[in-house]
Amino acid sequence: MNAELDTFDLIAMGLKIAVVVVMLLQVVPIMVWVERRGSALLQNRLGPNRIGPLGLFQSLVDAVKMMTKEDRATGHVNPFYYRLAPLVSLLPAFLTFAAIPFASHITMGDKTVQFQIADLNVGLLYILSVTSLSVYGIIMGSWASNNKYSMLGGLRSTAQMISYELSMGLAIIGIVMIFGSIQMGDIATAQGATLIQLGPIAIPKWGVFLQPLGFIIFLICTYAETNRLPFDLPEGESEIVAGYHLEYYSMMFGMFMMAEYINMTVASAFVTTLYFGGWQLLPGMTFLLTHSGLEGMNFEWARVALEAISFVLKVAFFMWLFVWVRWTIPRFRYDQVMHLGWKVLLPLSLLNILITGFLIYLKVL
Amino acid sequence: MDISPVGFYLFAGVAIACSLLVVFKKSPVSSAFSLILVFAAFAGIYANLAAHLVAALQVLVYAGAIMVLFIFVIMLLSADEPSFDMGRSHPLVKALVGFFCVALFVMFVWALKKSDHGQVLVGPYSVAAVAASGGNSKVVSQLMFTRYILPFELTSILLLAGIVGAIALAKRNLGKEGK
Incomplete structure (x- = not known):
């Protein structure tokens, strides 16, 4: 396999990795700004507005503040695991994006470049398995902090993530059944087909139209997996102070925060790819392509650019949804979280598989 | 099936080193964390053998699910807890x-x-x-x-x-x- 790689492939691969990593890192300050301004919008106040236009540079200043703060471990922590934990929580967040396609492919001479770091045969399983590792950062941090509240936060997050991982995996099975593949590239490509033609409007074969119930279950589970409100029990400021990152400050806290926002990005990209057609063009963009004379082999760059823009816009919508939900819905109580996960979402996701199976058997889907 | 020697020795070395840590670490939680690395190294070897499915399942099931429960139990129970005595049954x-x-x-x-x-x-x-x-x-x-x-x-x-x-x-x- 390695023998097939030449310089061109290596450069393309390096560029793709660089773009994805830089984008993911840049998402964090922007999302922090969006979150603060968004919360201000929803709570009818101004939010950060002093530094830069619309307060845009606030995140920059915050980052400098965090990096220049004194970085020391308090006496009662386990220093090795205490310092390791933020890294451990950051790593899976980056790794997951490797299997997510952000545009289709472009032909350059006799080479085809896929806009995806690795189109793995087991893409979906890869993403699930790497995200299942993200819980260790939280466990490790909460345990190494040697603090009761941290420990409670860590235990809560473990219970929550295990419970919701189950429904999440079962919700995805519906998608796998319909598209017959666990390769992310295939799933994104398959969603380009037309489901129903209503006059001039073609409803695409996006996962959300085929799996509405699965989509809702999956979306709820991503909120629980990323520890975002209404599932932010591991932090629960009003109950357990700050949960698993209570003993963290300076950039070590910053890394936990980065992990949270990157996880949000990855979750949004995952939802987009599975249920909203991934890089498939947004409505109207095909019209734009055909009527601006940018069609055909010579203008593949235009198509790829629009695909990437579609993908980013879809992901941005889900990122905004994360913020929107956070400042709209109050936090669940612990027993309500467990009740929702085990007694509502799990049976519903099993029901979803059953219905999908029947519909496939009856050749409706 | 081919396996690149570099990958094999790297992952096998990590696996052996971490297995030793599992045995010699005094704190059970540290042992459990080392065991996760052992599983991850196994997954690396499987991936090197182009058995991607086994590698993904190895991480998903062992490192992702089972070890979380292990750590959960280790953290909640103290190690000197006596084993369950179920009494005599009919x-x-x-x-x-x-x-x-x-x-x-x-x-x-x-x-x-x-x-x-x-x-x-x-x-x-x-x-x-x-x-x-x-x-x-x-x-x-x-x-x-x-x-x-x-x-x-x-x-x-x-x-x-x-x-x-x-x-x-x-x-x-x-x-x-x-x-």
Whole structure:
């Protein structure tokens, strides 16, 4: 396999990795700004507005503040695991994006470049398995902090993530059944087909139209997996102070925060790819392509650019949804979280598989 | 099947070093964290062998799910907790349990014997041969849901029995504390 790689492939691969990593890192300050301004919008106040236009540079200043703060471990922590934990929580967040396609492919001479770091045969399983590792950062941090509240936060997050991982995996099975593949590239490509033609409007074969119930279950589970409100029990400021990152400050806290926002990005990209057609063009963009004379082999760059823009816009919508939900819905109580996960979402996701199976058997889907 | 020596020695070295840490670390939680690295290194070796499905499942099941529960239990229970004493059970219950155990075992042997005939994919199992037959996940899932469906379902029954047993044990202790 390695023998097939030449310089061109290596450069393309390096560029793709660089773009994805830089984008993911840049998402964090922007999302922090969006979150603060968004919360201000929803709570009818101004939010950060002093530094830069619309307060845009606030995140920059915050980052400098965090990096220049004194970085020391308090006496009662386990220093090795205490310092390791933020890294451990950051790593899976980056790794997951490797299997997510952000545009289709472009032909350059006799080479085809896929806009995806690795189109793995087991893409979906890869993403699930790497995200299942993200819980260790939280466990490790909460345990190494040697603090009761941290420990409670860590235990809560473990219970929550295990419970919701189950429904999440079962919700995805519906998608796998319909598209017959666990390769992310295939799933994104398959969603380009037309489901129903209503006059001039073609409803695409996006996962959300085929799996509405699965989509809702999956979306709820991503909120629980990323520890975002209404599932932010591991932090629960009003109950357990700050949960698993209570003993963290300076950039070590910053890394936990980065992990949270990157996880949000990855979750949004995952939802987009599975249920909203991934890089498939947004409505109207095909019209734009055909009527601006940018069609055909010579203008593949235009198509790829629009695909990437579609993908980013879809992901941005889900990122905004994360913020929107956070400042709209109050936090669940612990027993309500467990009740929702085990007694509502799990049976519903099993029901979803059953219905999908029947519909496939009856050749409706 | 080819494996690059660099990858093998790297992952095997990590696996051995971390296994030693599992044994020699004093804190059980540190041991458990090292064990996760051992599983991750195994997954690396599988991925090097182009067995991506096994690698992904290794991480998903062992490193992702089972070890989380391990750590959960280690953190919650103190290590010197005495093992559960279930007391004596009725001889009829014992006989029934013995009967079902033997019955399940016989069924397993019978099912495996019945389903194991011939090969689906004839070797050598090169990367190209696996890819030509539809990739790892397709081949494995087809086998699992056609030829090996009976052992597969029996395994899930065994797991179900394990889950029911675990809940029964946990609930039993809760009831005693309540009184």
